[in-house]
Amino acid sequence: MTQTDSNDDEAFAEQALVQAIENQLEAGEPAAAQAVLNKLTLVGYEREESLKLMALVLAHEIRQMLDEDRPFDGERYEQHLRDLPELPD
Known part of the structure; x- marks a missing residue:
């Protein structure tokens, strides 16, 4: 994989994650998303x-979910959102 391919993959992943956040805001779920944006x-x-x-x-929670082989933890995700602009480790 070349550096360009890697950058393209990262840009695509970021775009997909940002779209997921937009979808959450549109759906109003989780409610914390709009509050955090505000x-x-x-x-x-x-x-x-x-x-x-x-x-x-969102990427952090997904990575943790995969690393720990567990379901998505919505409560932990919301808490990390509320902690912004401080990012999780």
Whole structure:
């Protein structure tokens, strides 16, 4: 795999995660998503930057889920969202 392929894959993954966040906002589920977006906007983050931060939290939860071979933990995901702009480890 070349560096370009890797960058393309990362860009695609980021785009997919940001779209997942947009879908959550549209559906109003989890409710914390809109509250977190509002909070980040209030403290000066642009919408696009806020969505990327939220996508990083989603990616973190998915990675943990796969690493630990467990179901998606919605409560933990929401808590990490609420902790933004501080990112999970």
